[in-house]
Amino acid sequence: MKRIVLTFAALAVLTIAGTASADTSSATLTVTGTVESSISITVESAGGTTSGTGTAAATSALGSISKYGSAPTGFTLARGASNWTLSSTVGVQVNKANLTSTDYTLDAQLGSAPASGITWKLNGSTLSDSAATTLTSTGTYGSTGSYSWDIVVADSAAAAAIDNAINFTATSN
Numbered sequence: 001m002k003r004i005v006l007t008f009a010a011l012a013v014l015t016i017a018g019t020a021s022a023d024t025s026s027a028t029l030t031v032t033g034t035v036e037s038s039i040s041i042t043v044e045s046a047g048g049t050t051s052g053t054g055t056a057a058a059t060s061a062l063g064s065i066s067k068y069g070s071a072p073t074g075f076t077l078a079r080g081a082s083n084w085t086l087s088s089t090v091g092v093q094v095n096k097a098n099l100t101s102t103d104y105t106l107d108a109q110l111g112s113a114p115a116s117g118i119t120w121k122l123n124g125s126t127l128s129d130s131a132a133t134t135l136t137s138t139g140t141y142g143s144t145g146s147y148s149w150d151i152v153v154a155d156s157a158a159a160a161a162i163d164n165a166i167n168f169t170a171t172s173n
Contacts, residue, residue, distance in 0.1 A: 037099035041170045044144045047074030047088025062086070065162075067155070086151045090122065091144040092135075094170040101172035104139045107132035108147075111165030117157025120164065121150040132169065139170070 044053055048060035049072075062072040067084040071077035075088045094104050108122050110129040120127040123135050135147050151162070 035098050037097065037101075037172070039094055039096045039099065039104065039141075039170055039172055041092065041094050041168055043090065043168070044093050045089070045091035045146075047086075047090075047149065048072050050074075065153075067153070082156075083152055083154045085153070088149045089146045090149045090166070091146050092168055092170075093144045094139055094141055096141045096172065099172055101141075103137075103173050104141065105137045105171045105173060106135045106139050106145065107169045107171070108135055109133065109167050109169070111167055114164060115157065115160060115162050117154035118162045119150075119152040119154075120166070121148075121152065122166070123147050124150075127166065137173070 040056070042054055042056055043058035046053070046058060046060045048062045050058055050060045052058035062075070065072060065086065067077075067079055069077075071086060075086045078085045078087065092106060094106065096104075108127055109132040110120055110127045113129045114120055114127075122133065125133045125135075127133055136145060139145055153162070
């Protein structure tokens with residue numbers, strides 16, 4: 001009789017244990033998000049001793065410059081009767097993602113008013129700090145556009161720093 005009671009007790013324990021291991025639970029993670037189109041712009045090259053190429057914040061150091069001195073690295077120097085011009089190029093690349101636009105408009109504007117007697121030009125157009133200048137209205141994504149860059153210094157300009165920034169803005173078409 002003890003054997004039968006022990007057998008039933010063992011079966012009861014196994015049945016309860018089997019039922020306990022069959023319990024389940026679940027959870028759900030709902031993900032929401034929206035893919036947005038985007039463009040990026042980088043300065044790929046410039047005259048002068050340039051750092052930060054391949055980024056959106058490059059720097060070009062010209063060092064000490066003068067009409068009768070040597071041109072900075074990557075520049076040519078042309079001496080005129082009443083001024084002198086440093087000439088080089090600036091390479092700018094615009095890339096896109098998740099965008100159906102086939103081209104872009106690239107504008108440039110000076111970050112601050114130029115020093116007296118100094119004229120900044122890109123692609124032959126004079127830059128200012130008050131209005132953007134369009135460099136191209138049909139830029140090709142993924143390729144580096146090369147834009148002529150001139151700094152014209154009047155002989156009457158003061159011997160002082162000519163520091164400034166050229167701000168580029170790309171807008172998808």
